[in-house]
Amino acid sequence: MKNIFISSDDIRHDFSIAMSEMYQKEVPLYGDLIDLVTDVNTGVLSKQPEIREQLEHTGEIDRLNLERHGAIRLGTAAELSMMRRLFAVMGMVPVGYYDLAPAGVPVHSTAFRATETQSLHKSPFRVFTSLLRLDLIADKVLKQEAADTLAKRNIFTDNVVSLIERFEEKGGLTADEAERFVKEALETFRWHDKTPVSKELYQKLLAQHGLIADVVGFKGPHINHLTPRTLDIDAVQAGMQAKGIPPKAIIEGPPRRDCPILLRQTSFKALEEAVSFENSAGGYDSGHHTARFGEIEQRGVALTPKGRELYDKLLSQARSQLGVTPNANNASEYYQKLEKSFKAFPDDYQTLHDEGLAYFYYQAVNDAQDASSVSSKSGINELEGNGSNDIISKQAMTHLIEQGAVRLEPIVYEDFLPVSAAGIFQSNLHDDKQSSYEGNSNQQEFEGALGAGVHNELELYQAMQAQSLEACLMALNSHA
Structure with a gap:
């Protein structure tokens, strides 16, 4: 009997829910944050029907309350390579390359996420994944100690590695295997309050950079934040203060706008958590660590x-x-x-479109009475489905939009901003000593560690826009 495999989208959906439940137990303030964001979003949707309508047109309305992104920090190339294979089981691929070293954070990163529109609607879960750059540690002795410590750890369970290999061999996982995969994969991201390093080594790492201590000093890449999506980040920022949740001072990214662009982010300040450090007597020394926090994002047009x-x-x-x-x-x-x-x-979508500043979905308006005549007048009733934006002139498309035959809707930005990410990291690590690192990282080096190339996010948005244009014109032609 042929095995029936569960879709990677469903596995990702189940994993993201399990991750959220685990993190809410580990960091109760995260649950408070979810409640606040849900209240704000409900208010926006009831008071601003045009936003609800936009989200319905783009298919984002159903994913809004499920939307999360997480962040992890890895220590070695081997960890990054296996993490790529783990995320592949969930239909997540590396998108974008981010060099945070110039902003004072000793990592370079990518985002694992789905890339197809329908997959994103099923589960927009994404994980910003950073690889520590040990070469930026100035102290050679400390650098070697850090490397030796990382070489001893194994952040993946044997069972999850076995299931990853089975997925790669068979092309999928059964329902039972997928359930076990979610359970085993979750262990990689779990918080451990007992560390594999001495308090002395931890303090040395901390003196170099808080992020270095966070990566090297622990058994694994505990999820350090999960981020819900809000429709009004300024309201959430004010709401956190009102509820006694201490927000960071600055909302990262662009200013508040009528037509949001890219990504705005804020967070509540990182928690000080009790940890136990190994000592030479075989016991533990008490201490604390500050890294995990709650983050909120508002996404705009790509x-x-x-x-x-x-x-x-x-x-x-x-x-x-x-x-x-x-x-x-x-x-x-x-x-x-x-x-x-x-x-x-x-700050209006039409101008953003006309000046080629942002990416949009083109959608045929089904109830446009003059769709057929407009299509004919614009000279597109002989459509060749070549998937290219060259199949219609800009003037013709502008005419279709003006006549109401075509609707523009923003393609949501699914990715990240290096300056914003660095600002979030630095704020929550309480580390402002280092403004930048010399010796920039490079994408080729990162991809070598990853074991694959990263997808260019701009090319993905361009393809989404082109596909929507082709579908739109085919719909118009069907009425021509």
């Missing part, structure tokens, strides 16, 4: 290369004018400079 160039320019301009790292003491001044800089970034 930007084209032209849009990203403008975004980076305006963000850099605001930060340069501030002259120092944004913090609690200059938050108000920073927001003013940020909003002033971003006045140069159009």
Whole structure:
């Protein structure tokens, strides 16, 4: 009898729920955060029907309350390579390359996520995954101690490795195997309060950088935050303060806008958690560690290369004018400079589309009475399904949109921003001693450790837009 395999989308969905339940037990404040975000989202959807309608059109409405991203930090190339294989079971592939060293965080990273629209709607779970760069540790003796410590640990259970190999050999997992996979994979991300290092070594690592201590000092890459998606991050920020949840001072990313772009992020400050350090007598010394926190994100439209160039320019301009790292003491001044800089970034979807600054879905409006005539007048009733944006002129598409035959909807940004990620990390590690590291990492080195290339996120958005255009024109042609 032929095995019936469970889809990778379903395995990812089940794993993300199990991860959320585990993290809520480990960090009760995370549960409070989920409740707050749910309340804010419910309020936005009831008071702003246009946002509800937009989410319905793009298929995001059903995934909103399920949406999470997590973050982990790995210590070795072998760990990263096996993690890639683990995530592949869940239909998650590495997307994007992020070098955080210039921002003072000694890692380079990628995001594991699904890439197809329907898969993202089923489960938009994503994990920002960083690899520690031991070469950035200046102390050679400490660097070797860290390397030796990492070489001794095994962050994957034997059972999960066996199930990964079975998935690769057979092309899937049965329902029973998938259930066991979720249970075993969860162990990799679990918090352990007993460390494999001495308190002395931990303190040395901490003196180098909080993130180095977080990676090297523990048995595995405990999930250090899970992030729900909100429709109004400013309301959540205010809500955290009202509920006594201490938020970080700065919301990372672009300023508040009518048409959100890319990604805005905030978090509650990292917890101080009791840990036990191994000692030479075979016992443990008590201490504490600060790393795990709660994060919230608001996602906007994905930007084209032209849009990203403008975004980076305006963000850099605001930060340069501030002259120092944004913090609690200059938050108000920073927001003013940020909003002033971003006045140069159009804040309506039509202009973002027309100027080629953002990616959009093209959707045929089924009830448009003049869809057939508009299609004919625009010269697209002889559609060749070649999947290219060249199949219709920009002028013709503009005409279709103006006539109401085609609707524009933003393609949500599924990825991350290196400056924002660094800001979140630094804020929660309480580490502002190092503003940057010399010797930038490189994508080739990271991909060598990964054992595969990373997908270019901009190419994925371009493909999503092109596919929607082709589907839209075919729908219009069917009425022509």
